[in-house]
Amino acid sequence: MNNMTQIKHHLTDQLLIGYAAGTLPEAFNLVVATHLSMCDSCRAAAQAYDAIGGAFLETDAQASMDEGALEETLALIGKGPSAAKPMAASDVPSPLGAYIGGGLGDVKWRSVGMGVRQAVLSTSKSATARLLYIPAGAAVPDHGHRGTELTLVLQGAFRDATARFAAGDVEVANEDLNHTPVAEIGEDCICLAATDAPLRFNSWIPRMAQPFLRI
Amino acid sequence: MFGILDRLHETGASEYQVPYGALKPIRPHYQKANTPTVKKTVPQNTWVEHLKRIQADQDQRAFAELFAHFAPRVKAFLMKSGASPSMAEECTQEVMATLWHKAHLFDPSRASVATWIFTIARNKKIDALRKQRRPEPENLEWGPEAEPEAADILVLQQESQQLTEAMTALPSQQRELIEKAYFGDLSHSEIAAETGLPLGTIKSRLRLALSKLRQTMK
Numbered sequence: 001m002n003n004m005t006q007i008k009h010h011l012t013d014q015l016l017i018g019y020a021a022g023t024l025p026e027a028f029n030l031v032v033a034t035h036l037s038m039c040d041s042c043r044a045a046a047q048a049y050d051a052i053g054g055a056f057l058e059t060d061a062q063a064s065m066d067e068g069a070l071e072e073t074l075a076l077i078g079k080g081p082s083a084a085k086p087m088a089a090s091d092v093p094s095p096l097g098a099y100i101g102g103g104l105g106d107v108k109w110r111s112v113g114m115g116v117r118q119a120v121l122s123t124s125k126s127a128t129a130r131l132l133y134i135p136a137g138a139a140v141p142d143h144g145h146r147g148t149e150l151t152l153v154l155q156g157a158f159r160d161a162t163a164r165f166a167a168g169d170v171e172v173a174n175e176d177l178n179h180t181p182v183a184e185i186g187e188d189c190i191c192l193a194a195t196d197a198p199l200r201f202n203s204w205i206p207r208m209a210q211p212f213l214r215i
Numbered sequence: 216m217f218g219i220l221d222r223l224h225e226t227g228a229s230e231y232q233v234p235y236g237a238l239k240p241i242r243p244h245y246q247k248a249n250t251p252t253v254k255k256t257v258p259q260n261t262w263v264e265h266l267k268r269i270q271a272d273q274d275q276r277a278f279a280e281l282f283a284h285f286a287p288r289v290k291a292f293l294m295k296s297g298a299s300p301s302m303a304e305e306c307t308q309e310v311m312a313t314l315w316h317k318a319h320l321f322d323p324s325r326a327s328v329a330t331w332i333f334t335i336a337r338n339k340k341i342d343a344l345r346k347q348r349r350p351e352p353e354n355l356e357w358g359p360e361a362e363p364e365a366a367d368i369l370v371l372q373q374e375s376q377q378l379t380e381a382m383t384a385l386p387s388q389q390r391e392l393i394e395k396a397y398f399g400d401l402s403h404s405e406i407a408a409e410t411g412l413p414l415g416t417i418k419s420r421l422r423l424a425l426s427k428l429r430q431t432m433k
Contacts, residue, residue: 054330062287
């Protein structure tokens with residue numbers, strides 16, 4: 001899963017700042033954390049934005065702690081750390097593995113037609129995260145977006161009108177982009193995608209099916 | 216993607232690119248009692264030593280000094296993020312307890328202590344205030360034998376210090392914009408990547424630190 005040298009499409013600074021500040025919806029955080037696990041240049045940028053947070057903490061306001069706060073904290077420390085959940089071995093980066101509960105073999109796929117499958121991951125409701133399985137050569141129906149859609153390639157590659165996206169690449173699509181992602185011949189394509197608004201399909205059949213698909 | 220950061224790196228950041236040989240080590244600093252109203256910047260290398268003492272010796276005095284400096288800052292951060300005073304108090308204690316338990320994970324070649332505490336406090340904010348899980352990137356840790364080089368630690372710590380100084384010197388309008396972004400008053404589409412801070416050098420430094428770490432992990 002290490003494709004660091006070949007990654008061509010990265011996260012935007014806006015997303016990296018939002019991730020550092022902790023203001024993104026959970027589904028976006030998941031895509032960002034998974035990409036950062038694969039891309040050291042974005043990870044360095046994210047840590048630089050963390051450093052702004054640190055500088056802020058150092059120079060900003062203070063609020064006095066209650067009396068006895070230190071003693072209470074030491075007592076809290078005495079109780080030991082909260083137990084860390086053991087991580088199952090996984091073929092995907094650990095942040096994603098935690099949401100799947102294992103690796104790609106553990107994903108419960110549902111067919112959405114034309115051979116395309118998806119699995120919605122459980123996150124807070126302000127945005128939706130899902131895995132997409134696009135068979136080699138197949139297309140995801142042409143769609144536009146009302147909000148922002150992030151698509152991170154985990155395996156294989158897809159192309160749309162704008163570019164080619166291979167493992168580790170992330171496409172940041174907004175309202176202006178209407179696209180038909182097509183998986184490349186040769187390998188099935190698996191993506192992690194997040195949207196903060198429902199997709200808008202451009203033909204009437206997928207639009208009717210949309211409420212059932214939860215995309 | 217880092218158009219603005221790179222421009223900063225090329226143009227505005229030159230004064231921050233101190234050649235390594237010209238750097239003087241930061242003198243050890245005696246931590247004085249903290250008064251809430253005074254804004255001062257303590258050399259951060261001191262705090263690195265504090266964390267080492269907590270990790271190696273479970274040193275409660277080092278912890279008490281860190282607590283006196285950082286707990287009021289974390290509490291203010293949480294209150295600004297929308298926590299009530301009592302919730303902020305409780306969460307701050309949990310943040311400081313996490314610092315104790317995770318001291319062995321702190322990597323001074325990749326973050327200042329203030330930055331590291333900020334990330335713990337931010338994650339606590341997401342967990343306690345927004346009731347969300349916080350997906351974190353895969354852990355990159357130094358193996359049992361490898362560890363960061365002293366020179367890398369020194370430079371990263373000094374650059375973090377310079378970033379803090381630059382933050383203090385920022386025009387208030389610019390600072391307010393960053394503040395809004397970090398306290399969630401701007402949606403992510405409104406956040407401008409232009410921070411006005413010298414991020415170029417620290418970003419390249421962090422990139423270098425990560426590749427060194429990757430090499431030792433292989």
